[in-house]
Amino acid sequence: xxxxxxxxxxxxxxxxxxxxxxxxxxxxxxxxxxxxxxxxxxxxxxxxxxxxxxxxxxxxxxxxxxxxxxxxxxxxxxxxxxxxxxxxxxxxxxxxxxxxxxxxxxxxxxxxxxxxxxxxxxxxxxxxxxxxxxxxxxxxxxxxxxxxxxxxxxxxxxxxxxxxxxxxxxxxxxxxxxxxxxxxxxxxxxxxxxxxxxxxxxxxxxxxxxxxxxxxxxxxxxxxxxxxxxxxxxxxxxxxxxxxxxxxxxxxxxxxxxxxxxxxxxxxxxxxxxxxxxxxxxxxxxxxxxxxxxxxxxxxxxxxxxxxxxxxxxxxxxxxxxxxxxxxxxxxxxxxxxxxxxxxxxxxxxxxxxxxxxxxxxxxxxxxxxxxxxxxxxxxxxxxxxxxxxxxxxxxxxxxxxxxxxxxxxxxxxxxxxxxxxxxxxxxxxxxxxxxxxxxxxxxxxxxxxxxxxxxxxxxxxxxxxxxxxxxxxxxxxxxxxxxxxxxxxxxxxxxxxxxxxxxxxxxxxxxxxxxxxxxxxxxxxxxxxxxxxxxxxxxxxxxxxxxxxxxxxxxxxxxxxxxxxxxxxxxxxxxxxxxxxxxxxxxxxxxxxxxxxxxxxxxx
Ligand code: G6P
Numbered sequence: 001x002x003x004x005x006x007x008x009x010x011x012x013x014x015x016x017x018x019x020x021x022x023x024x025x026x027x028x029x030x031x032x033x034x035x036x037x038x039x040x041x042x043x044x045x046x047x048x049x050x051x052x053x054x055x056x057x058x059x060x061x062x063x064x065x066x067x068x069x070x071x072x073x074x075x076x077x078x079x080x081x082x083x084x085x086x087x088x089x090x091x092x093x094x095x096x097x098x099x100x101x102x103x104x105x106x107x108x109x110x111x112x113x114x115x116x117x118x119x120x121x122x123x124x125x126x127x128x129x130x131x132x133x134x135x136x137x138x139x140x141x142x143x144x145x146x147x148x149x150x151x152x153x154x155x156x157x158x159x160x161x162x163x164x165x166x167x168x169x170x171x172x173x174x175x176x177x178x179x180x181x182x183x184x185x186x187x188x189x190x191x192x193x194x195x196x197x198x199x200x201x202x203x204x205x206x207x208x209x210x211x212x213x214x215x216x217x218x219x220x221x222x223x224x225x226x227x228x229x230x231x232x233x234x235x236x237x238x239x240x241x242x243x244x245x246x247x248x249x250x251x252x253x254x255x256x257x258x259x260x261x262x263x264x265x266x267x268x269x270x271x272x273x274x275x276x277x278x279x280x281x282x283x284x285x286x287x288x289x290x291x292x293x294x295x296x297x298x299x300x301x302x303x304x305x306x307x308x309x310x311x312x313x314x315x316x317x318x319x320x321x322x323x324x325x326x327x328x329x330x331x332x333x334x335x336x337x338x339x340x341x342x343x344x345x346x347x348x349x350x351x352x353x354x355x356x357x358x359x360x361x362x363x364x365x366x367x368x369x370x371x372x373x374x375x376x377x378x379x380x381x382x383x384x385x386x387x388x389x390x391x392x393x394x395x396x397x398x399x400x401x402x403x404x405x406x407x408x409x410x411x412x413x414x415x416x417x418x419x420x421x422x423x424x425x426x427x428x429x430x431x432x433x434x435x436x437x438x439x440x441x442x443x444x445x446x447x448x449x450x451x452x453x454x455x456x457x458x459x460x461x462x463x464x465x466x467x468x469x470x471x472x473x474x475x476x477x478x479x480x481x482x483x484x485x486x487x488x489x490x491x492x493x494x495x496x497x498x499x500x501x502x503x504x505x506x507x508x509x510x511x512x513x514x515x516x517x518x519x520x521x522x523x524x525x526x527x528x529x530x531x532x533x534x535x536x537x538x539x540x541x542x543x544x545x546x547x548x549x550x551x552x553x554x555x556x557x558x559x560x561x562x563x564x565x566x567x568x569x570x571x572x573x574x575x576x577x578x579x580x581x582x583x584x585x586x587x588x589x590x591x592x593x594x595x596x597x598x599x600x601x602x603x604x605x
Contacts, residue, residue, distance in 0.1 A: 002082075002096040002603075003027050003068040004174070005191050006155045006165045009182010009212045014039075014059035016195075017066040020184070021048050023191040023240065026248065026394040028599035029068035030076035035083040035092045036064035037162035043081040062182070062212075063162050065155045067094035070599050074120050084122050086130020087114060091137065091158050093126040096187055097151035097172040098604055105147060121150070129156060138209045141166045145207070145220050151351070151604065153187050165210050168220060169202040172603050173349055173377060176200040176208055176215055178230055183210040188601075189375065190392050193237045198230040201375050231375055239391045247586070248593045249395035249486065253578045254445055257438035259400045260571075262389040263407040264434055268414075273427020275414035283340070283384040286366055288419035290340055292319040294365075296328045296356040297344035298602070300398040300481060301405060305344050306474035307570050308409035315426065315567060316417030325352035326605075329359055340366040346393055346401035347601035348376025355605075357381050370408050372401050386411070395593045396600045397485045399578045402478065406571050410434055413567070433565030437572075440562050444575050447559060451576055454541060454557050455583030461512050464489060465503055466577075467496040467533075468516035469526055471570045476516055478574060482581035486592040489584065496522075496529035507536040514580075515555070516573055519545040520566045530554050543573055 003024030007016045017034045025048060032051045033043030038061030044051040048068075067082035074080040082094040099105070102121035105128055110116070114127050128147065133140040137158045145152075151171030157164070167174050167185050177184035177192035177199050185208075186192050189199055200215065202208060206226060208217045217226040245251035267275055280287070293312065295305035302324055309320040323331070325343070329352060341360035345353045348371040357367045357378065369378045369385030372393065379385060390404035410430065418427050458464070464483065468476035477493030484491050494503055496515070507513065513533045517526045527550060533540055540555035545563045552558045561572050585592040 002070050002187070003029065003191070004065070004094050004096060004153060004155050004185065004187040006065040006167070006185040007182055008063035008163060008165050008210055009179065010062055011181055012059070013061050013064040014055060017064050018048060018052055018055075019194065020186065020191050021051070021066050021068055023194070024068050024186070024188060026396065026593065026600055027068070027070070027188065028396055028594060029070050031071075031078065031081035032066070032068045033081045033083055034064055034066040035157060036061040037157055037159040041083050041085065041092065043078050045076055045078055045081065061162070063157070063165065065092065065094050065157055065165060072098070072604060074118065079118055080120055082122065084120070084126045086127050086133070088130065090160060091126055091130045091133055091140065091156060093122065093129065093154055093156045095122045095125060096153040096603060097170070099125055099148055099152065100150035101148065125152070125154070133158065135160065137161050137164060138166045138207065141168060142207060142220055142223065155185055163211050166207065167202065167210070168207040170204050171351070174202040176202070176210060178215065182212050183215055185210060189233050190235070190240060193233060193235060193240065197233045199233055199375070200228045200230050201380070234374060235392050240394060247395065247582070249397060249399060249582050252393055252395055252400040253575065253582060255391070255400050256403050256445070256575050257441045259390045259404050260407050260438050260441065262391065263404040264411070265389070267411055268431045268434060270428060270431040270435060273414070273424045273431055274418050275411040275431070277386050277411060277415055279385050279387065280368070280415065283366055283368065284419070286340065287416050289338065290318060291336060291338035292321060294328070294339055294341045295320060295322045295344060296325040296341065296353060298325050298350050298352055300402040300478060301344040301346060301353070303474040303478040303481065304402055304405035304409065306477070307406055307471060308412065310471050310474075311409055311413040311567055312416060315422055315430070316413050317421045318416055325350065325356050329355040333359070333363060337364060340368055342368040342370065343378055343382065344370045344405055345378050346372045346388070346398055346405075348373040348378040349601050349603050351603050351605050354378060354381065370405060372404065396595055396598050397482055397581070397592070399482075403571060403574060406574070407434070410567060429565060430567050433568045436564070437568055440564055440572060441575055443562060444572060447576065448579055451559065451579045452583040454559070455580050456587045457557070458512060458541065459487070459584045459587040461510065462490060463506070464491045464512050464514060466491060466493045466514045466516070467499060467529060468493075469496045469522040470520070471566070472516040472518070472573060475570045475573050475577065479514060479577035479581070482578055483584060485595050485598060486581050486585035486590060487588055488590065496526050499529055500532060504532065504536060507533060507538040509537050509539070512539040512541065515540055515542040517542050517544050517548075517551050518561065518569050518573065519548060519563065520569060527551060527554070543576060
């Protein structure tokens with residue numbers, strides 16, 4: 001989604017701004033631009049390289065703001081790209097988010113003689129600031145924001161005050177980076193890592209002014225000074241590199257064993273069959289008394305939650321509901337004070353998921369988070385939670401974060417289960433299976449060349465259905481989602497038992513089915529489903545347990561997976577599905593790290 005980067009200091013700004021934008025590329029964008037007060041603005045549609053190509057002469061100046069835009073309203077054109085300026089070029093702004101009352105503000109400004117060249121809400125915002133600018137850009141932004149309703153993360157500069165950047169936040173992240181030869185601002189802390197690990201996260205309703213050697217934070221509504229202590233980012237810049245892999249997606253899939261180790265580190269008490277999650281200590285009592293737990297998330301985080309539901313119900317005896325965050329936020333929630341809301345989000349910034357937390361708070365529910373991005377909004381807004389510790393995920397399609405979300409749900413199942421009806425022996429078996437998982441996944445990853453061959457054979461089909469049962473139903477959905485995202489193949493995920501209630505009508509020689517068929521307690525049912533598919537002559541690729549011969553006789557292609565505890569089986573099954581999508585995507589020549597029309601972190605509704 002849109003990205004903001006800014007710098008004010010003693011170094012030449014332009015290369016820093018371009019570099020900052022490159023680190024934000026992974027979020028997805030379609031145009032970009034920079035503004036340097038001593039030089040002016042340059043914008044381009046397409047990649048950052050297109051913008052860099054326009055900057056042929058040296059750009060003087062040691063401050064500036066920059067933006068990557070992901071079109072929501074208005075085409076990806078140069079005119080719509082940020083930075084935007086006011087009527088006189090006295091105010092320049094980059095903005096993430098949406099101004100909800102822009103029409104009303106626009107009408108008011110028109111009456112004052114202000115003219116508009118676009119329909120964008122951002123143009124209204126910058127022109128409003130322009131009409132209020134009397135020489136102090138921070139005051140002008142403050143006064144303008146008093147009239148604005150909506151979500152924003154913004155950075156504003158004036159050529160009359162080139163040594164100051166004003167930033168503000170309401171619903172869309174803004175992070176200050178405190179450097180040694182200047183200060184930075186970004187919408188995503190990963191963009192700051194190359195320069196500093198000391199950051200200050202703005203909260204909603206805050207505005208900050210940064211100069212080369214100072215930063216000051218205050219509230220927008222009352223201008224009250226806020227003393228905010230810098231926090232240290234633990235990720236390092238090495239984690240953001242490709243390490244010899246062709247794509248981030250490939251690297252992140254191959255990181256799975258390490259990711260699981262990191263997610264589990266210090267959290268398993270195997271001999272007691274228990275889990276220890278520091279971030280949940282404050283709510284442990286409440287968790288053991290819950291009537292039910294509500295899970296919300298979007299995309300892969302939603303499917304991880306679906307797996308979590310199966311596990312928590314099966315092994316921990318806790319009733320669970322799962323909702324898409326975009327649905328939960330608008331539906332009627334029947335009050336139940338003995339439930340809690342758990343939001344799952346890699347980025348911790350997804351707008352729909354955040355809205356669920358607000359709604360749950362209004363109903364006095366305890367709010368919990370499973371979040372990867374440390375310090376992100378959801379991590380800070382929830383009452384308690386668990387960090388994934390998966391490290392930065394750069395590829396837009398979530399892979400390693402999904403694996404770590406499942407691992408966190410396994411830990412939560414132990415944690416909650418042992419405070420309910422899970423026996424110590426059952427807890428120990430799960431804990432041991434989790435401990436062995438990194439080694440198991442190493443062996444799964446060795447099958448990558450075989451998966452690539454299979455992927456190439458399946459790359460030319462237009463449609464496919466993934467089927468699974470029980471724990472593997474959400475995994476089938478996740479497999480289908482990945483194939484849609486990075487290979488643009490129409491793929492659906494189905495519970496195997498549902499096939500004959502509709503989708504089987506579509507099957508023929510040109511409509512392959514990908515079946516998840518490990519030897520678990522629904523294996524026989526899945527074998528019948530596969531037989532139904534083969535009777536319709538659809539090609540079948542099946543993922544089976546090592547040594548399985550029954551399914552192998554039925555289907556066209558087989559990938560064997562290690563036999564593990566049924567709880568961790570879905571984690572083992574996910575890795576090859578992620579590889580499959582990756583290899584199909586590259587076989588088709590697509591940019592798998594940045595699929596068209598998608599954004600890494602969806603901070604608007
Ligand atoms: C976007 C990404 C998905 C991700 C979803 C939820 O749509 O493309 O990969 O699963 O957002 O993101 P979150 O950061 O909340 O996990």
